[in-house]
Amino acid sequence: MIDPNPPIDLPASQLLPEQGVEGQSLDVAAIANALGGLSCRFDVDVLAECDSTNTLLLSRAEAGAAAGSVLVAEHQTAGRGRRGRSWLSEAGDSLTFSLLWRFPPNKSLSGLSLAVGVAIAKSLESLGASGIMLKWPNDVLLDGRKLAGVLIEVVPGSRSEAVVIGVGVNLRLPQAMPQEIRQTAAALVDAGIKVPTRCILLATLLAEIHDVLTTFAGHGFAGLRDDWLKRHAFEGQTVRLLSDFSATLEGRCRGVDSDGALILETSTGLQRIISGEVSLRKI
Numbered sequence: 216m217i218d219p220n221p222p223i224d225l226p227a228s229q230l231l232p233e234q235g236v237e238g239q240s241l242d243v244a245a246i247a248n249a250l251g252g253l254s255c256r257f258d259v260d261v262l263a264e265c266d267s268t269n270t271l272l273l274s275r276a277e278a279g280a281a282a283g284s285v286l287v288a289e290h291q292t293a294g295r296g297r298r299g300r301s302w303l304s305e306a307g308d309s310l311t312f313s314l315l316w317r318f319p320p321n322k323s324l325s326g327l328s329l330a331v332g333v334a335i336a337k338s339l340e341s342l343g344a345s346g347i348m349l350k351w352p353n354d355v356l357l358d359g360r361k362l363a364g365v366l367i368e369v370v371p372g373s374r375s376e377a378v379v380i381g382v383g384v385n386l387r388l389p390q391a392m393p394q395e396i397r398q399t400a401a402a403l404v405d406a407g408i409k410v411p412t413r414c415i416l417l418a419t420l421l422a423e424i425h426d427v428l429t430t431f432a433g434h435g436f437a438g439l440r441d442d443w444l445k446r447h448a449f450e451g452q453t454v455r456l457l458s459d460f461s462a463t464l465e466g467r468c469r470g471v472d473s474d475g476a477l478i479l480e481t482s483t484g485l486q487r488i489i490s491g492e493v494s495l496r497k498i
């Protein structure tokens with residue numbers, strides 16, 4: 216049978232160089248070239264270093280930056296994850312970027328982090344990766360380990376229609392990553408694919424995110440729910456829900472609702488968990 220979506224066959228010049236070899240730098244022209252006709256939708260700024268692309272883009276957004284503004288950093292000194300965690304990365308071995316997007320006023324943004332997860336999974340699959348799964352609400356897994364994370368933050372004062380979408384993808388795991396995180400983390404070099412340069416990877420991700428955001432603007436998460444569910448890492452499995460603010464809850468994953476809420480079958484019946492300050496653990 217012919218695969219309707221064969222992985223993109225990239226020339227050697229567009230593949231990630233071997234470790235230890237001088238890597239290809241992030242480059243605005245190379246990213247625009249890879250974006251092709253979509254490049255006019257994005258305004259990409261490459262930084263050698265910043266604390267966090269999310270933090271910096273949030274302040275640019277408050278100062279009026281346009282939708283489609285993208286900040287991508289060779290190195291983040293204080294990358295942030297959800298729940299006040301750090302996101303670890305190393306120059307050349309990670310892709311760390313943020314995209315500013317503006318939705319129509321009063322648009323419900325529930326399920327947006329799941330939608331972006333779908334875009335990341337589809338991008339990696341288009342590059343040939345298999346076994347990419349999604350963990351509610353914001354993780355992209357390879358063989359059950361975290362390959363990429365999404366941090367979505369509302370621009371202060373924007374009545375929640377402007378968001379900064381931060382994405383971190385491990386190409387190789389940082390040397391300095393502590394062992395306990397390393398055990399739960401994954402890298403694209405272990406995905407059994409020809410890993411593209413970060414410019415190609417960024418353009419592939421931006422194109423897919425653009426597509427998903429267009430669907431989301433029209434139909435909300437409902438338009439992407441099936442795509443998410445078929446990649447749900449914990450479907451039918453028993454999980455524990457950890458929260459800093461409420462008691463631990465256990466239950467069996469029964470999919471997600473059309474607004475992205477996780478449906479958990481607990482001893483007291485079905486419960487809808489809305490994407491908040493909680494983390495899932497398989498038990």
Ligand code: ATP
Binds near residue numbers: 296361396399494
């Ligand atoms: P989440 O809140 O995103 O669901 P979590 O609390 O369930 O996360 P994990 O998804 O297991 O936690 O993430 C593992 C931990 O490793 C998190 O604290 C995460 O921030 C941290 N981490 C930091 N940098 C990385 C990285 N580059 N790759 C993978 N994990 C990382």
Ligand code: BTN
Binds near residue numbers: 268270302312365384
């Ligand atoms: C998570 O899994 O908790 C989310 C990780 C998000 C990391 C990215 S890297 C680019 C952007 N800038 C940040 O400080 N965080 C996001």
